Amino acid sequence: MTMHVYLDNNATTMVAPEVLDAMLPFYREMYGNASSMHYFGGRVAKDMEKARHQVAELLGAENDFEITFTGTATEGDNLAIRGITSYYRDKKHVITSTVEHPAVLNLCRQLEKEGYRITYVPVDSNGVVDLQVLKEAVCDETAIVSIMHANNETGVIMPVKEIGAFLKEKKVPFHIDGVQAAGKIPINVQELNCDLYTISAHKFHGPKGIGALYVKKGTRMRPMIYGGHQEKGRRPGTENVPGIVGMGKAAEMALYHLKDMKALSSLRDRLQSEVLKRIPTSSVNGGGAERTPNTANITFEFIEGESILLHLDQKGVYVSTGSACSTGSLEPSHVLRAMDLPFSRIHGSIRFSLSRYTTDEEVDYALSILPGVIDNLLTISPFWDNEKKIGSIPQEG
Amino acid sequence: MWEYTEKVKDLYTNPVNVGKMENPDGVGHVGSVVCGDALTLYIRVKDNIITDASFETFGCGSAIASSSALTEMIKGKTVEEAEKIKNQDIVDYLGGLPNQKIHCSVMGSEALINAIADYRGEKPPVDDEHEGEIICQCMNITDVDIRKAVHEKGITNIDDMMESTGAGTVCGTCIPKIEDIIEEERGRCSIKDDRCCEEPMTNLQKIKKIEDAINSVIRPGLKRDGGDIELVDVQGDVVFVKLRGACSSCMSASMTLENFVQSELRKSVSKDIIVKHV
Numbered sequence: 001m002t003m004h005v006y007l008d009n010n011a012t013t014m015v016a017p018e019v020l021d022a023m024l025p026f027y028r029e030m031y032g033n034a035s036s037m038h039y040f041g042g043r044v045a046k047d048m049e050k051a052r053h054q055v056a057e058l059l060g061a062e063n064d065f066e067i068t069f070t071g072t073a074t075e076g077d078n079l080a081i082r083g084i085t086s087y088y089r090d091k092k093h094v095i096t097s098t099v100e101h102p103a104v105l106n107l108c109r110q111l112e113k114e115g116y117r118i119t120y121v122p123v124d125s126n127g128v129v130d131l132q133v134l135k136e137a138v139c140d141e142t143a144i145v146s147i148m149h150a151n152n153e154t155g156v157i158m159p160v161k162e163i164g165a166f167l168k169e170k171k172v173p174f175h176i177d178g179v180q181a182a183g184k185i186p187i188n189v190q191e192l193n194c195d196l197y198t199i200s201a202h203k204f205h206g207p208k209g210i211g212a213l214y215v216k217k218g219t220r221m222r223p224m225i226y227g228g229h230q231e232k233g234r235r236p237g238t239e240n241v242p243g244i245v246g247m248g249k250a251a252e253m254a255l256y257h258l259k260d261m262k263a264l265s266s267l268r269d270r271l272q273s274e275v276l277k278r279i280p281t282s283s284v285n286g287g288g289a290e291r292t293p294n295t296a297n298i299t300f301e302f303i304e305g306e307s308i309l310l311h312l313d314q315k316g317v318y319v320s321t322g323s324a325c326s327t328g329s330l331e332p333s334h335v336l337r338a339m340d341l342p343f344s345r346i347h348g349s350i351r352f353s354l355s356r357y358t359t360d361e362e363v364d365y366a367l368s369i370l371p372g373v374i375d376n377l378l379t380i381s382p383f384w385d386n387e388k389k390i391g392s393i394p395q396e397g
Numbered sequence: 398m399w400e401y402t403e404k405v406k407d408l409y410t411n412p413v414n415v416g417k418m419e420n421p422d423g424v425g426h427v428g429s430v431v432c433g434d435a436l437t438l439y440i441r442v443k444d445n446i447i448t449d450a451s452f453e454t455f456g457c458g459s460a461i462a463s464s465s466a467l468t469e470m471i472k473g474k475t476v477e478e479a480e481k482i483k484n485q486d487i488v489d490y491l492g493g494l495p496n497q498k499i500h501c502s503v504m505g506s507e508a509l510i511n512a513i514a515d516y517r518g519e520k521p522p523v524d525d526e527h528e529g530e531i532i533c534q535c536m537n538i539t540d541v542d543i544r545k546a547v548h549e550k551g552i553t554n555i556d557d558m559m560e561s562t563g564a565g566t567v568c569g570t571c572i573p574k575i576e577d578i579i580e581e582e583r584g585r586c587s588i589k590d591d592r593c594c595e596e597p598m599t600n601l602q603k604i605k606k607i608e609d610a611i612n613s614v615i616r617p618g619l620k621r622d623g624g625d626i627e628l629v630d631v632q633g634d635v636v637f638v639k640l641r642g643a644c645s646s647c648m649s650a651s652m653t654l655e656n657f658v659q660s661e662l663r664k665s666v667s668k669d670i671i672v673k674h675v
Contacts, residue, residue: 113577304433306457310409323433323457331530332433347433347455380415380461382437382453383430393430 002316005362009203010152010180010295010353011320015246016205022249023207026242034239035230044241051248055212058251059178059197060188068213068231069244073179073200074103076213077146079235080175080196081107083221084144085116091143095119097129097158098338104146104177105334117141126289127156127339135166144173149181149197153322153335153351154286155295157185164193173219179203183254184261184292195219201243205355206250210243260356265293268354271363272296278371281378281391285336285349294354297322297336299345302384302391303377308350311373317366322349344383344393401458402492408462413469414451425512427504427523434460434501438508440471442516447471447479452508459491459498466490467505480513482506496535496567532574535567540578547582553668555579603666604631610665615658626658634669636662 006014032041034048049064056064070076081104085094096108098120108118119137122130129147138145145167150157160176167174175196181187183204189197197214201207215221215234227236275282275298285297300308305321312319322333323346336346352366378384384391401409418439428435434456441449450468454461466487471479487502488494494502511521529541546552546562555576559565565572598606611628619626625641638658659672 302455304456304460307409307461310458314406314410342430343433344430347430380412380453381455382426382435383455386416 003362003365005317005366007352007354007358007362007366008318008320009355009358010155010351012202012208013205013355014357015202015207016250016253018253019206019246019249023242023246026245030241034241035228048239048241048244051244051251054248054252055199056214058182058187058255059199059214060190061214062190063217065232066214066217068215068234069239069247070198070211070213070235071209071240073177073198073203073211074101075235076198076200076211077101077103077175077177078107079213079224080198080215080221081111081144081146082224083234084173084175084196084219085111086222086224087220088143091141093117093119093139093141094143095121095134095137095145097121097123097134097147099123099127099129099151099153099335100146100148101152101177101179104148108146121147123338125339125341127151127154127286127335128289129158129163131159131162134163138167138170138172142170142172144175146175146177148177148179149187150178150185150292151286151335152180153333154289154297154339155180155291155353156286156289157181157291160192160194168193180292180295182251183257184294186258189214189216201247201250204250204254205357207243207246210240210247212247257356261293264354264356264358267358267360267363268294268296268352271352271354271367272298274367275370278367279374281374283345285339285341285345294358296352298350298352299341300348300350300374300377301344302348302381302393303374304347305349307377308348308373311376312366312369315369315373317369320351320353322351323347342393399459399495399498401462401495404466404490404492405459405462405494408465408491409458412461412465414449414465414472415453416451417453418449418451423512423514423516425508425510425515425521427507427511428456430455433457434504436460436464436504436508438464438467438505438512440512440516442476445475445477447474447476456501456504457498459494460501460504462491463487463494463501463505464508467509471509476513476516479509482509500537532578533562533564533567533571536563536565538562538564543575543578544582547579553579553583598667600631604628606666607631607636607662610662614665615661618657618661629675634667635671635673637673637675639675 030044032044034041034045036042052064052067055067061067070079092115094108094111094116096104112118121134121137124130147158147160147163149160164174173195176192176194178187178197179200182199195216200211223234225236230236230239272284279300281301283299285299305323309319309321322336332346333349336349379386383393418441421439422442423440425438437453439451440447450471452464452468454464470482470490484502484506487505488499507523510523514521529539532538532540532543542562543558543564546558550561552558552561555572558575558579565575608628611626616626623642627639627641629637629639659670662670662672
């Protein structure tokens with residue numbers, strides 16, 4: 001029997017059955033518009049406010065009204081940065097890092113075209129943002145600093161608490177893209193001293209098409225789209241009530257299951273150490289830094305990531321890769337490149353990302369499949385000597 | 398996830414003719430670790446017929462499938478017949494490839510060209526250094542290609558760019574990016590070439606040139622019809638003028654501006670000049 005082992009939870013996660021159950025009534029009988037004056041709509045608003053509270057709890061927010069629901073985390077990131085820069089119009093400098101998600105990076109590239117100066121703070125060889133460079137970049141012109149809490153490709157956790165403390169003193173707005181942190185590590189926006197924090201429901205067993213932006217009380221920003229009074233005009237448009245309710249339930253469960261993260265971390269460590277033991281050409285990317293408990297980014301040298309992915313796919317093991325061939329852009333991972341890894345290690349990188357639903361048996365199955373796949377691909381690689389069992393990469397040009 | 402045909406899936410799962418060949422008659426190598434795919438093709442030739450072929454590939458699923466397909470296609474063919482195989486033939490053999498993966502088949506045909514050259518004792522003709530960042534994924538066109546077209550062919554708008562390079566002609570998603578690059582390159586000289594644009598003019602130089610053109614060509618022309626012209630202001634490429642004398646009340650003043658003044662200024666100052674009557 002072929003197993004289906006889903007190890008791509010940083011891409012998206014299974015909707016928890018409890019979450020789906022919580023959502024279904026809002027697709028059926030409770031279809032009212034939360035803005036309506038009558039009972040039929042008004043009672044829906046109550047459930048929406050409960051969800052807002054559940055999300056506020058997950059983030060450690062002081063007030064429920066600090067949570068604004070958005071369509072996606074990409075929208076949340078854009079609203080946070082655009083919202084601040086369009087309020088502080090005379091401040092034309094933005095600080096971010098070289099390893100951000102495209103939702104932040106490509107927005108910053110667009111801002112550059114609009115006349116902004118952007119500082120892309122570099123990372124060390126483990127992928128951790130250089131705190132010193134960031135601190136030195138802050139100036140009177142700085143409108144906002146946007147740094148991710150944890151990286152999607154490597155799981156590496158950034159020093160956001162230190163950054164928050166520094167920026168609070170400097171009175172510079174701080175946005176954290178927390179998409180990969182929510183549900184994996186504890187979050188407290190008050191302790192982090194951030195003004196804005198973005199999350200996405202589908203990364204922690206909630207539905208797709210719903211995200212949230214924490215906006216600290218008193219933060220000055222402008223909306224990016226204009227319309228009705230929903231979300232206090234900060235993000236107008238009829239609310240995605242089933243999505244919001246689902247996100248609330250998912251947030252409640254994620255908070256409860258933080259206690260399981262230690263076990264998840266052990267499972268990831270077992271996967272990682274067994275891979276390193278069984279496959280001599282493998283090595284971990286970002287392994288020297290603190291990481292989210294579910295992620296391991298491993299390079300298999302002398303072979304290419306997409307071909308590994310496709311062979312694993314045929315055996316029912318689902319992962320992702322930083323190789324150029326796998327992406328729509330045909331560019332290799334900007335995160336691994338920013339870590340200054342040689343191209344040979346980037347093209348052969350595979351990301352394993354687990355969840356609280358991943359079992360020991362699933363990890364065992366993946367481990368039983370992987371060495372054979374790697375061996376087969378090494379056999380056909382022009383960079384592998386099949387007799388001597390060693391690989392060599394010609395000088396990178 | 399890419400949509401691969403059954404033939405492609407079959408060939409990357411169970412590739413044929415894999416591995417290094419002992420004492421081959423020709424070897425062709427293309428690609429590098431940096432680009433993310435590399436292919437070495439080995440051929441054995443007897444009495445001008447390719448009797449055996451094998452390959453080693455560092456690359457994605459379609460790169461493996463393309464390499465394997467190629468070895469099957471050339472076996473039994475004469476060198477001249479094999480030479481005629483184009484990347485499209487590999488694509489057809491595989492029942493198609495996703496647009497973004499066409500370059501994998503190109504790699505195959507390039508390795509074949511190099512292997513045949515090696516067999517004939519010639520230097521490998523294909524050095525596949527592709528410069529720049531790929532902008533149009535459908536047509537595999539880089540920013541460098543687009544920048545070159547701006548400078549070498551004097552292209553200044555998206556429609557001409559699409560016609561000239563093919564960029565943006567399939568799905569069209571990259572059109573705004575292409576427009577940004579055209580905008581960036583206009584008036585600046587990043588690629589040195591004989592036909593490349595000159596250094597951008599300063600405002601003072603521009604005004605001087607406009608005055609020269611007015612005095613030497615435009616005013617004498619207008620005076621023949623009893624008119625005159627006064628330069629009011631220059632803002633960027635927009636030139637504000639006042640027509641005097643017979644021209645000022647003439648119904649065809651705007652025609653005059655458009656047809657005569659503007660075209661003269663475009664000829665002698667810059668092709669981007671726009672003339673406005675105040």
